[in-house]
Amino acid sequence: MHLFLSNDTTAPYATLLPDESRHCVRVLRMGVGDEVWVTSGDGVMCRARIADPDDKACTVEIVERQEDYGRRPFHLHLLVAPTKNTARIEWLVEKAVEIGVDRITPVICDHSERGTQKTDRLDRIALSAMKQSLKARRPEIDSPVRLTDFLKTPVEGGKFVCYCSGEERHTLRESYTPGTDATVLIGPEGDFSPREIAAALAAGFLPVTLGDSRLRTETAALYAVTALNFLNSL
Secondary structure, eight states, rough: EEEEEEEESSSSEBOOOHHHHHHHIIISOOOOOEEEEEOSSSSSSSEEEEEEEEESEEEEEEEEEEEETOOOOOOOEEEEOOSSSHHHHHHHHHHHHHOSSSEEEEEEEEEOOOOOOOHHHHHHHHHHHHHHTTTTOOEEEEEOOHHHHHHHHHOSSEEEEEOSSSSSOOOHHHHHOOSSEEEEEETTTTTHHHHHHHHHHHHHEEEEOOOOOOOHHHHHHHHHHHHHHHHHHH
């Protein structure tokens, strides 16, 4: 079934958002009695039937409501340096959301290829990926933040920084405890600067390696997201 968004799924009836209504009624040509999935992005997933196929405000009747649908046992916050090619970071956001991530923050570093990142399009991509993969919780897409500023804020759970240099590093499997929240730092193509690595370690981040291959920023980020989800599935 198709998944659509509504601002409120608490009542017996819900109204799809305008864009969702148009897609449902005019593009997919769905009508009265057709079944759909509906969520407000807060973890509630509803099975519903179309009651009024208005292409501006489609009304559906909630048949079944599931709380905390597909809830994972941990919260994953990915901080990643924006790539020079915006298509690569957009690809990352799409795939990371499909696999499972709760929050994505573009982080500006000393060696960043891009000093800013527009997040409105990333948010739309994340929303589309959430719907495509039938998830009921909308991931957060933050405005860009400088790494040095982020490191001043308290972080709960496991904290990991992935970089290329240094010897005292372990794998995520060795460092991460399944079932606990995780925050992962992924740097730019030129890696974190020595002062950034020192600041991250001083803030309690554990140095981890993603293997012997030199990975692009978006590949490294997706590797980390995949590994943490896999470790929580064992």
